[in-house]
Amino acid sequence: MIRLEAVERIFHVGDEAVHALRGVDLHIEAGSYISIMGPSGSGKSTLLNVLGLLDRPSTGHYHLDGRDVTGLSDEETAAVRRDKVGFVFQFFHLIPRLTAAANIALPMTLAGIAPAQRQVRVAELLHDFGLEARADHRPAELSGGQLQRVAIARAVALNPSVVLADEPTGNLDRATGRDVLALLEELNRRGTTLVIVTHDQEIGARAQRRIVMEDGRIISDQSG
Amino acid sequence: MRPRDNLAYAWQTLRSQPMRSALMMLAMAIGVGSVVVLTALGEGARRYVLDQFSSLGTHLLIVIPGRAETSGGTPGVLSGVTPRDLTLDDAAAVARSRQVARVAPLNVGAAQVSHGARGREAVILGSTAEFLHIRHMRLAAGRFLPPGDPAHAASVCVLGAKMRSELFGAAPVLGAWLRIGDRRFRVIGVLAPQGQQMGFNTDETVVIPVAAAQQLFDTPSLFRIMVEARGRDSVERAKIDIGEILKARHEGEEDVTVVTQDAILSTFDRILGALTLAVAGIAAISLSVAGILIMNVMLISVAQRRSEIGLLKAIGATPATIRRLFFTEAALLSLIGSLLGWLLGWLASLGITWLYPTLHATPPLWAVLAALGMALGMGIVFSLLPARRAARLDAALALARR
Numbered sequence: 001m002i003r004l005e006a007v008e009r010i011f012h013v014g015d016e017a018v019h020a021l022r023g024v025d026l027h028i029e030a031g032s033y034i035s036i037m038g039p040s041g042s043g044k045s046t047l048l049n050v051l052g053l054l055d056r057p058s059t060g061h062y063h064l065d066g067r068d069v070t071g072l073s074d075e076e077t078a079a080v081r082r083d084k085v086g087f088v089f090q091f092f093h094l095i096p097r098l099t100a101a102a103n104i105a106l107p108m109t110l111a112g113i114a115p116a117q118r119q120v121r122v123a124e125l126l127h128d129f130g131l132e133a134r135a136d137h138r139p140a141e142l143s144g145g146q147l148q149r150v151a152i153a154r155a156v157a158l159n160p161s162v163v164l165a166d167e168p169t170g171n172l173d174r175a176t177g178r179d180v181l182a183l184l185e186e187l188n189r190r191g192t193t194l195v196i197v198t199h200d201q202e203i204g205a206r207a208q209r210r211i212v213m214e215d216g217r218i219i220s221d222q223s224g
Numbered sequence: 225m226r227p228r229d230n231l232a233y234a235w236q237t238l239r240s241q242p243m244r245s246a247l248m249m250l251a252m253a254i255g256v257g258s259v260v261v262l263t264a265l266g267e268g269a270r271r272y273v274l275d276q277f278s279s280l281g282t283h284l285l286i287v288i289p290g291r292a293e294t295s296g297g298t299p300g301v302l303s304g305v306t307p308r309d310l311t312l313d314d315a316a317a318v319a320r321s322r323q324v325a326r327v328a329p330l331n332v333g334a335a336q337v338s339h340g341a342r343g344r345e346a347v348i349l350g351s352t353a354e355f356l357h358i359r360h361m362r363l364a365a366g367r368f369l370p371p372g373d374p375a376h377a378a379s380v381c382v383l384g385a386k387m388r389s390e391l392f393g394a395a396p397v398l399g400a401w402l403r404i405g406d407r408r409f410r411v412i413g414v415l416a417p418q419g420q421q422m423g424f425n426t427d428e429t430v431v432i433p434v435a436a437a438q439q440l441f442d443t444p445s446l447f448r449i450m451v452e453a454r455g456r457d458s459v460e461r462a463k464i465d466i467g468e469i470l471k472a473r474h475e476g477e478e479d480v481t482v483v484t485q486d487a488i489l490s491t492f493d494r495i496l497g498a499l500t501l502a503v504a505g506i507a508a509i510s511l512s513v514a515g516i517l518i519m520n521v522m523l524i525s526v527a528q529r530r531s532e533i534g535l536l537k538a539i540g541a542t543p544a545t546i547r548r549l550f551f552t553e554a555a556l557l558s559l560i561g562s563l564l565g566w567l568l569g570w571l572a573s574l575g576i577t578w579l580y581p582t583l584h585a586t587p588p589l590w591a592v593l594a595a596l597g598m599a600l601g602m603g604i605v606f607s608l609l610p611a612r613r614a615a616r617l618d619a620a621l622a623l624a625r626r
Contacts, residue, residue, distance in 0.1 A: 049620040054538060075542045082540025089623065093535040097240040107539040109229045154539065 002028040002051065002162070002193070007060035009046050009216075020046040021057070022216040028195070030065075030161065033188045035207035036197045043216040044197045045166060051195060052164045053081045065161065082111055086155030086192075088184070090167035092147045094139040094154075100146075101126065101135040104153045111158065125153040129183065145176035152183055162193040169203060181206070225545050234552040244525075245557065248518055252561025252603070253568055255511035256595045260569025262507045263591035265576065266500025268583040273492045277485060283325070283459055284358065284485040287318065287449035287466060308479045309445030310470075312374050312434065317469050318451060323462035326452040328355040329374060331437040337430055339391040339402040346387060347429045348404060350437020351450075358452045361426065364388075366398045366413030369433055377435035381409040385417035386427035404430060405440050459484050504591055508598060514561070515602030522554055522610035526617075533614050534622030543615035550611035551604070558603025562596050569595075 169177030
């Protein structure tokens with residue numbers, strides 16, 4: 001469960017103050033499927049970063065699963081991110097020198113989980129995402145769809161309660177994009193909260209709840 | 225993150241940029257290697273000099289005519305002022321001291337030595353039977369000067385190894401006669417080859433009785449009196465004893481200088497030790513340059529890997545974890561680099577020793593440890609700034625760019 005209260009995010013570019021978010025109030029129930037749309041610079045990526053604790057609100061409060069996470073230290077924030085949030089990016093952000101299996105295992109490696117335990121979970125994920133044959137391939141040897149599947153497997157390795165996807169299909173062709181979206185929606189069906197930022201009306205329309213942003217504000221919030 | 229995973233990750237990063245890693249290691253290796261080689265050379269020189277002195281015996285005292293305020297020098301010879309000569313009687317008096325085991329008076333001069341048609345200029349040492357023991361010389365054949373009254377000018381001589389081969393070739397030499405200056409001497413012994421010793425080559429000398437040398441060079445005085453104390457402990461007492469005996473014999477005047485082996489030894493030891501240290505210090509500068517290089521390259525690496533760092537943060541890496549990753553990378557680089565440098569320096573020292581066998585160029589342990597420690601320290605200290613910069617990176621910003 002996510003609750004944002006009067007969240008502002010102000011960037012300082014030179015002498016100018018840029019309001020990326022202006023008084024955003026948002027309540028997201030656990031297990032929902034939400035799309036965030038809007039033109040470039042509308043603040044949707046900033047909102048996603050705030051939700052994922054990669055960015056902090058300048059003012060306002062953020063409650064995640066009943067806990068106020070606004071004023072946490074960097075170390076605590078990292079722990080919350082690790083335990084509760086999974087990220088999926090437009091450009092995959094896989095580490096080129098690691099194999100697909102090692103990339104998927106990375107969050108567990110960083111969390112200090114024992115190698116044997118990691119191996120079991122990675123095997124499970126490789127199976128779930130149909131990547132068994134690609135386990136030992138490096139990112140350079142994988143197709144776009146495979147790359148994003150590895151990235152999604154990595155995002156859910158530690159069973160996060162929220163998956164945040166920033167233009168997850170933006171770098172894929174239509175058919176592959178649909179496959180990737182189907183994977184994300186399958187995660188949502190199993191109970192993970194899913195937030196997708198996208199330009200694509202067609203993709204945005206698939207969500208149960210559709211938020212449109214403009215100029216740092218939520219201008220439309222439709223459900224059903 | 226587990227230490228092993230941390231290490232594996234850093235190692236993989238280094239391996240993914242083999243050229244960059246190799247060059248950084250090379251810089252470190254050159255720094256450490258130069259400390260090792262230079263200190264090895266310094267230490268080799270120090271040992272060489274100490275060995276030279278030790279080969280003369282460590283209980284040795286040398287009595288030099290003339291008086292100087294500073295000990296360890298060679299007065300008289302340098303100043304040209306010799307108030308009162310040393311004589312054979314002085315040597316005999318010194319020999320009566322209870323602290324003294326042996327005494328050998330010494331006269332040195334140059335003269336033409338000839339046998340048949342062959343002849344050459346050579347250093348002539350005039351001394352007594354005791355000289356052989358005091359100077360730790362060995363004989364290759366025959367006998368050394370006969371013991372007895374040092375004032376007796378027997379016409380016998382002992383040849384250095386090179387003199388023997390140059391004057392006689394392969395011909396038998398014992399019992400043969402040769403000419404030194406205007407006198408004839410019978411060869412009774414040949415010294416074993418032993419090379420350079422304290423400035424002159426004993427292989428190219430001829431030893432004759434001291435009285436014969438005095439007649440040959442027409443002088444009643446001695447060049448030196450070599451004294452061997454009874455033991456290491458009695459060297460200092462012997463020095464005082466000799467001073468008092470000669471003062472009494474020279475009408476109360478302290479006109480001789482007694483130099484102990486230890487004094488000369490410790491002076492050289494100090495000089496060469498300081499030299500080694502200075503050279504090590506210069507080499508250490510190259511180490512710090514290597515450290516700064518590592519910092520530079522790590523800073524560039526942080527800039528290049530912004531999106532990777534952002535990703536690591538997004539998937540739950542704490543700032544401490546990121547710091548440790550970069551820190552481990554730098555530590556690995558400097559560790560491998562410095563071990564490589566140590567190996568390099570060690571091989572170079574072996575090479576030097578192989579080329580110049582008299583110079584035992586072995587790097588001293590303190591220098592090796594200091595170089596390795598400093599290299600590691602440099603790598604670690606200079607990785608702190610890049611590691612901190614990486615840990616503080618704004619993940620949202622880093623991920624926004626491709």
